[in-house]
Amino acid sequence: MVNQASLFEQEGYLHRFxxxxxxxxxxxxxxxxxxxxxHSLAxxxxxxxxxxxxxxxxxxxDFGIHQRVNGSNIGKMFGVLVVRDRHGDxxxxxxxxGKLAGTNHLPGFVPPVVDLLDETGFYRRGEALISEINHQIKCLESSFDLARLKEQHQQLVLQLDAQLADYRQAxxxxxxxxDAQxxxxxxxxxxxxLDDLKARLKNESLKWQYDLKVMLRRRDEQVxxxxxLLDAYLNKIQDLKDERKTRSAALQQQMFDCYAFLDARGQRRNLRDIFSATELQVPPAGAGDCAAPKLLQYAYLHGLQPVTMAEFWWGQSPASEVRRHGHFYPSCNSKCKPILGHMLQGLSVDPNPVLATALVGVEPQIIYDDDVMAVVNxxxxxxxxxxxxEAPSVFTFVRNRYPQADGPxxxxxxxxSTSGLIVIAKNMQAYHHLQNQFQNHLIRKRYVALLDGVVPEERGVVQLPLRVDLDDRPRQLVCFEHGKPSVTHWRVIGRGEKTTRVHFFPLTGRTHQLRMHAAHSLGLNCPIVGDDLYGQxxxxxxxxxxxxxxxxxxxGSAMKFFAPPDF
Structure with missing residues (x-):
C-alpha cells in the first residue's frame, strides 16, 4: 500500500484526489x-x-488530539481549495x-503570500534593526552611568532643598x-x-529676602x-525610541504594501488599501496569513480555477475559544472578510445564506396585546x-403595527438566529417599568435548546467571563482578565442517542451567552445544534x-407567556 503522506508531499502544491x-x-x-x-469535494x-x-x-x-497539552498555539486552522487546472482536471x-512547527513552509501546503520568516527578506532585516535598537535602549536604561546620574541629581536636589529649608527656618x-525688637x-x-530701628529692621528683612532669591536662583542653576547631564543621557534613549517608532511604522507600511492580493480578474490590492474603508482602517495583526487568502492567491498566480473551499480546525481548542477538532468553520470576519471581499471579485459566489433566505411572508406572531405592552414570538x-x-426586524414590525406607540x-x-418571546413596551412608563424588571433580574426567562452531544449530568450552573473576539466579531471568547460575568442555570429534559434537550435559565444577558455556555469546554461542551459559529x-x-x-x-399582576419551539 502506498503511504498517503508521502504521496501528498511528492505532488507539490496541487494534489489530485x-x-x-x-x-x-x-x-x-x-x-x-x-x-x-x-461541498462533498471539499x-x-x-x-x-x-x-x-x-x-x-x-x-x-503536538496538536493535543489525544491528551491535553499546555500552550496557546496547539490546534490549527487548515483550509482546502478545490480547483480546476488549465485542462479542466x-x-x-x-x-x-499563520505558521506551524515553527515555519510557514511545510511540504504540500501552499506558501505564504509574504514570507515574513525569510531571514534574507525585508521583514527579518527590519526586525533585526529594531531588535538592535531595543538592545541599545535596554543597555542604556540599565547602565551604571544612568543610575549614577539619576542618583547624583536626586542627591543634589535633596541637598539644595535641605539648605533652602534651613534658610527659610532661619x-x-x-x-x-x-518683631520682638x-x-x-x-x-x-x-x-x-524708633524710626531708626524700624529702618534698620526693614533693611535686614530685605536682605534676608534678597539672599533667598539669590539662593533660589543658584539652586535652579545648579539643578x-x-x-x-542627565537629560543628555536620557535624550540618547529617547532618540533611539523615536527611531524605533519610525522604523516600526515604516516596516509595517512596507509589509502592508507587500501583502498584495489578486482577485479572479487579475486586479491587485494591498492590505493598506483593502482595510482603509473598514472600521479598523488599518489591518489587524496576522491579516493575510490565514488559510483562505493563501489558497486563493496561489490559485490565481498559477492559473487554477477555484471551485469550492472549506476550512477546518485540527487539534486542541485554545482555552478561551470554542474550536472542535475536525469541525469545519467559516472564515474569520475581522481579518479575512475585507481581504476575501476583494479576492472573490470576478468569481460567481453564493449569496450570503442568511440574507438569501430572507423570511418572505414570515413575521413575528403576536401572542399578547394590550394598551401598554405586547409579547411577540x-x-x-x-x-x-x-x-x-434592509432585512425585516421585530422593531420595524411593531413600529408599523403600533404607529401610535411612543418610546423605544x-x-x-x-x-x-434565536427564536422566541420578546416583550414590547408601548409607552415610556411601561418601558421603564419592564426595563427595571430586567435589570433587577425580576423577569424569568426559559430557553429550550437541542445540543449536539450527550450531557451526562442532570442540571447545573455555568459561569464564564465573556468578551467579544476582537479579531473575529461577533464570536465571543472566555477571558478571565477582561470578560464580563455570565451565569446560566440549566436542566436536562431529554436525551437522544447523540443529542440532549435542555432548559436554559440565564441570569445575565451577554452576547451569545447560551451558545458559549453550551459549546465551551468549561460549560456543557456540547454546542447547540445548528450553531454555525461554535458548532456545525x-x-x-x-x-x-x-x-x-x-x-x-x-x-401589577403576575403574567406568564409560553410559545413552543418548532424543533
Missing part, C-alpha cells in the same frame, strides 16, 4: 466562505489532508493559518526676633530712635546644570432591531426562548 471524483456534480457557484455547508479534500496530518513524519507538532490545494526666627522699642524709645433568522441591511418599544432583544450549521439554530414571566407594568 485519490478517489474518482469525475461523477461528483460540481457546485454551480463558489461557496460563500463566511456561512456555508462544505470534504473529500479535507479528509485527505487530515490523513496526511496523521501519517506524515517530516515535521513535528480537478485537484485541490491545502494551507494552514528667616522665620529672624522675623520673630525683629519692635515691640520692646515701641514704648521705650524715642520716636527718632539645571546637573539636569542637563420572533422567528429564527429574524432580526430583533434593524441591522445594516424594544425592552430587550434576541440574537438573530444545520437548518436553523435550535435555541428558542419559550417562556417569559413578568409583572404587568400597570396592573
Amino acid at each position: 485519490k478517489a474518482d471524483v469525475n461523477e461528483i456534480a460540481l457546485p454551480d457557484r463558489f461557496n460563500y466562505p463566511f456561512h456555508y455547508v462544505p 470534504v473529500m479534500a479535507a479528509d485527505e489532508v487530515q490523513q496526511h496530518l496523521l501519517l506524515q513524519s517530516s515535521w513535528v507538532h 480537478l485537484g485541490y490545494l491545502a494551507a494552514f493559518s 528667616m522665620k526666627q529672624a522675623k520673630k526676633l525683629r 519692635r515691640e520692646v522699642a515701641q514704648g521705650n524709645c524715642s520716636s527718632e530712635s 539645571d546644570q546637573n539636569r542637563q 420572533k422567528p429564527a433568522e429574524y432580526l430583533s432591531v434593524p441591522g445594516k441591511t 418599544l424594544m425592552v430587550h432583544r434576541l440574537d438573530m 450549521p444545520a437548518n436553523r439554530l435550535h435555541l428558542h426562548a419559550e417562556t417569559l414571566e413578568l409583572v404587568h407594568p400597570v396592573s
